[in-house]
Amino acid sequence: MNDAYRHVLEPLSLSPHLKLKNRLFFAPMGIDLADENGCFTPAMLDFYKSILAGGCSMAFLSNATVSAQSRLQSAGLGLYAPEQASALKPLLAWSEQVGVPVGVQLQHYGGQGTTTLTDAPVMTPSGVPCPRVSQLDPNYRVRIMDEADIAEVVEQFAHSAWLAWGAGARLVQLQASNGYLLGSFLSPATNQRTDRYGGSEENRARLLLEVIEAIQRRTGPHLLITVRLGIDDRLGEKGLQFSQLKETVQALCRAGVSALECSMCVGATFNQFLTYSPAMDEYLQAGVRAIKSVSTVAVGYAGFIDGLDKAERLLAEGVCDWIGMSRALFADNDLINKTFEGRAHQINRCLWDGQCFKDKSNPRFDRVYCCVNPNYLRPALV
Known part of the structure; x- marks a missing residue:
């Protein structure tokens, strides 16, 4: 069995001090189980303990907002206050105990945040609204960021990274994809600025690079930084490719x-990734290959990867260096172990129907559910 997955089982060094036992990670997936103060909860701890025990080499904790003024879900995670950092300590301590590191994804929702939860306009590079959120939030309104706003956001990311490090995290991930704030600066569709943060590719990447520099100043060499990079927002020639x-x-x-970690689509186009499409799968892989060809660090992605057979093929063909799974591991936290133990026939397979994503904006649900996992099976609505 191990010979069949020799690429999957190859260790991966993210730094001289962090070596992953295999090439599989749990990709960021918002499960929206934080409390009303944005703090990590026992329910989240139970979920991530199950994920960490399931055979992956690391996991990302998703969507920890860096600002009280940037929110999307009432049960979304926050990481801007000391009590939020303290609430993370049990998970981070457990991850060290079992040897499966957890990276904290730092998030600013930007134009894809909600106004209703904060009673404040959402911040954007150029005032371009998100059509999807504007339909869901009757109070939705946007404003264009000035350079003082940009400096504040840089400080917020650095502060949140410092809190994550103090709580025991060994790495963070900057959410610079899927239409959220850092990613929206990268895309010419949403960044139409004429100052030093807009126009050229160099200028559009300036905010992201300033965030990285600020985190490094705050934490030194102790905290690793990874980036979830939006590589195509699927808006055609006007957008990012x-x-x-x-x-x-x-x-x-x-x-x-x-x-x-590469990702595609934004709020206005995310429907393209809800259900499996061979054409979209091939296009995503082509994009990842293109990024890998110019990168000197490990490049991975998550999207339509349903198990270890596909993961092994992608690694063997050189499409990427590490493999993320979110929906597949959400459907069965033990997918990896079951495969290695010859119990693949027992796996609860993801249906790729996108219902878990739709739960996030369904007012009748209090969390993200699954179609096949009996531990959080979606209730029937009558």
Whole structure:
């Protein structure tokens, strides 16, 4: 069995001090189980303990907002206050105990946040609204960031990273994809600025690079930084495409990031990834290959990867360096162990229907559910 997955089982060094036992990680997935103060909860701890015991080499804790003024879900995680950092300590301590590191994904929702939860306009590079959120939030309104706002956001990311490090995290991931704030600066569709933060590829990447520099100043060499990088927002020629990111990827590598995770789509186009499509799967892989060809650090991605057979093929073909799974591991936390133990026939397979994503905006649900996992099976609505 191990010979069949020799690429999957190859260790991966993200730094001289962090070596992963295999090439599989739990990709960021918002499960929206924080308390009303944005603190990590016992229910989240139970979930991530199950994930960490399931055979992956690391996991990302998703969507920890860096600002009380940037929110999307009432049960979304926060990491801007000391009590929120303290609430993370049990998970981070457990991860060290079992040898499966947890990376904390730091998030600013930008134009894809909600106004209703904060009673404040959402911040954007150029005032371009998100059509999807504007339909869901009757109070939705946007404002254009000035340079003082940008400096504040840089400080917020650095502060949140410092809190994560103090709580025991060994790495963070910057959410620079899927239409959220850092990613929206990268895309010409949402960044139409004419100052030093807009226009050229170099200028559009400036905010992300300033965030990285600020975190490094605050935490020194102790905290690893990874980036979830939006490589195509699927908005066509007016938007971001992976052919436009060579300078950005090279700048990120020079800045000292430890790894990249590629992602596609934004709020307005996320439906393209809800259900499996061979054409979209192939396009995503082509984009990842393009990023890997100009990167000097490990490049991975998550998307339509349903198990270890596909993971092994992607690694063997050189599409990427490490493999993320979110929906597949959400459907069965023990998928990896079951495969290695010859119990693949027992796996609860993801249906790839996207219902878990839709739960996030369904007012009748209090969390994200699953179609096949009996531990959080979606209740029937009558």
